[in-house]
Amino acid sequence: MEFGIKIGTPEKQRGACVVVGIFESKKLTDSAKVLDKVTQGYIKNILALGDMEGKMNTSLMLHNVPNTLFKRVLLVGLGKEQEFKEKAFLTAINTALSALQKTTATDAMLFLSDFSVNGRTNEWKAMQIVIAAISSGYRFDQLKSKPDNDQSSLRKIVLCIDDRTELTACEESLQQGMAIAHGMSLAKDLGNLAPNICTPTYLAKQAKDLAKTHKLKVSILEEKDMEKLGMGSLLAVAKGTEQPAKLIVLEYHGLGKKENPIVLVGKGITFDTGGISLKPAADMDEMKFDMSGAASVLGTLHAVAEINLPINVVGIIPTTENMPSGKATKPGDVVTSMSGQTIEILNTDAEGRLILCDALTYAERYNPKVVIDIATLTGACVIALGNFTTGLMSNDDKLAEELLSAGEQVGDRAWRLPLWDEYQDLLKSNFADMANIGGRAAGTITAACFLSRFTKNYHWAHLDIAGTAWKSGKEKGSTGRPVPLLTQFLITQAKAAS
Numbered sequence: 272m273e274f275g276i277k278i279g280t281p282e283k284q285r286g287a288c289v290v291v292g293i294f295e296s297k298k299l300t301d302s303a304k305v306l307d308k309v310t311q312g313y314i315k316n317i318l319a320l321g322d323m324e325g326k327m328n329t330s331l332m333l334h335n336v337p338n339t340l341f342k343r344v345l346l347v348g349l350g351k352e353q354e355f356k357e358k359a360f361l362t363a364i365n366t367a368l369s370a371l372q373k374t375t376a377t378d379a380m381l382f383l384s385d386f387s388v389n390g391r392t393n394e395w396k397a398m399q400i401v402i403a404a405i406s407s408g409y410r411f412d413q414l415k416s417k418p419d420n421d422q423s424s425l426r427k428i429v430l431c432i433d434d435r436t437e438l439t440a441c442e443e444s445l446q447q448g449m450a451i452a453h454g455m456s457l458a459k460d461l462g463n464l465a466p467n468i469c470t471p472t473y474l475a476k477q478a479k480d481l482a483k484t485h486k487l488k489v490s491i492l493e494e495k496d497m498e499k500l501g502m503g504s505l506l507a508v509a510k511g512t513e514q515p516a517k518l519i520v521l522e523y524h525g526l527g528k529k530e531n532p533i534v535l536v537g538k539g540i541t542f543d544t545g546g547i548s549l550k551p552a553a554d555m556d557e558m559k560f561d562m563s564g565a566a567s568v569l570g571t572l573h574a575v576a577e578i579n580l581p582i583n584v585v586g587i588i589p590t591t592e593n594m595p596s597g598k599a600t601k602p603g604d605v606v607t608s609m610s611g612q613t614i615e616i617l618n619t620d621a622e623g624r625l626i627l628c629d630a631l632t633y634a635e636r637y638n639p640k641v642v643i644d645i646a647t648l649t650g651a652c653v654i655a656l657g658n659f660t661t662g663l664m665s666n667d668d669k670l671a672e673e674l675l676s677a678g679e680q681v682g683d684r685a686w687r688l689p690l691w692d693e694y695q696d697l698l699k700s701n702f703a704d705m706a707n708i709g710g711r712a713a714g715t716i717t718a719a720c721f722l723s724r725f726t727k728n729y730h731w732a733h734l735d736i737a738g739t740a741w742k743s744g745k746e747k748g749s750t751g752r753p754v755p756l757l758t759q760f761l762i763t764q765a766k767a768a769s
């Protein structure tokens with residue numbers, strides 16, 4: 272998909288389709304007014320018929336409208352003008368996209384001034400439209416014997432603005448939006464792949480490919496390397512599987528080697544059966560998405576490299592399956608983590624924190640500015656925040672604020688939960704330094720408390736994406752989140768540093 276920015280008004284443009292907004296009830300936006308005027312009231316006549324009232328989720332495609340150079344005019348309902356906020360904007364854009372995709376139109380043009388959202392700039396709108404357009408064209412059919420054949424003809428979207436001084440900023444925003452959307456597509460592909468294909472070895476191969484195409488440095492630590500490093504916690508999770516565990520490290524250098532990096536650590540459980548603490552059968556297939564944190568790290572590095580951001584980023588991905596077997600870790604087993612702290616594994620299904628803790632200790636060697644881990648860590652997070660919001664926990668208020676605001680900016684939101692010391696007591700063990708579970712209450716927080724014991728030496732934030740990384744049901748599939756949040760955070764960091 273191609274995107275462009277142009278200065279202009281509707282009467283002088285041409286193309287396969289122009290999209291104009293109509294408010295409830297039948298109020299024309301500026302570009303609709305201009306088109307109505309040059310077409311001698313064509314649009315108002317249509318509205319008078321009552322086929323288009325400007326309601327949300329509605330659109331009307333017009334053909335052969337006289338006196339325009341467009342083959343089609345798409346009227347899209349914007350709802351009530353006072354209620355036109357971020358969500359309505361995105362709904363209108365998606366309504367327009369799906370109407371366009373039902374035609375053979377290869378290009379479309381729209382006027383950003385039609386969609387005035389309080390507090391949001393044209394740059395913001397441009398980025399959101401690009402992400403929506405690429406996301407709506409996403410298909411995952413690589414495992415079907417024949418492709419789905421429902422790809423639309425839409426190839427190009429041109430966004431018009433009136434103010435020449437906004438041109439450069441909007442163009443930059445387009446590029447960033449494209450990079451974010453491409454990063455999301457990569458993360459979605461990895462998440463959606465079947466777990467017999469997307470194994471730890473497969474993820475390592477993907478990391479190597481990414482390194483080759485985007486000039487990143489990659490190293491893959493094997494189990495024998497992890498043993499030397501004393502990663503007894505990570506290796507305990509890998510004991511039950513036939514697949515070799517990997518620790519993937521990717522380094523992106525957009526600045527000199529001396530600049531401290533931002534480290535992203537992604538949970539890469541390519542399938543979570545629960546291990547000996549076996550999960551119930553229902554919906555267990557969805558535990559192929561338990562590597563979504565890892566996928567988001569790869570997707571974000573992809574985006575950062577595509578934008579050429581002046582910043583240093585390291586991605587660390589501990590990856591293994593979590594399987595039961597005669598060799599698997601048992602409830603009650605005590606292991607020693609790389610940090611030296613011992614862990615009583617009371618539940619083998621709380622495996623995410625066990626692989627993350629050693630990766631978080633490993634992160635120390637990069638002298639990180641900040642470390643952010645991303646993990647489908649707890650079912651409790653889905654209960655607390657549902658499927659719209661990522662859980663955020665941090666030992667640093669500034670970092671927490673920056674992540675919340677990046678998510679707000681790009682429509683990939685998180686909400687902070689507390690990490691107060693009171694919760695730490697829930698992890699007490701009679702037999703080791705700590706247990707790997709804290710009981711049913713505050714499960715998302717106690718999981719983060721566990722991680723916090725391994726992140727004392729740097730500024731750290733934890734994103735629990737259990738509710739946001741994929742959708743269940745009819746639309747089952749990876750969402751590519753939180754690639755937008757992470758990439759926006761890094762864009763802002765790079766800007767602040769320059």
Ligand code: BES
Binds near residue numbers: 620649
């Ligand atoms: N990967 C799961 C968390 C999960 C479950 C994410 C369902 C999304 C949907 C994680 O490894 C896990 O099993 N967590 C346990 C922890 C518990 C044993 C303390 C959970 O949430 O039940």
Ligand code: MN
Binds near residue numbers: 543545
């Ligand atoms: Mn689990």
Ligand code: ZN
Binds near residue numbers: 543
């Ligand atoms: Zn898991």
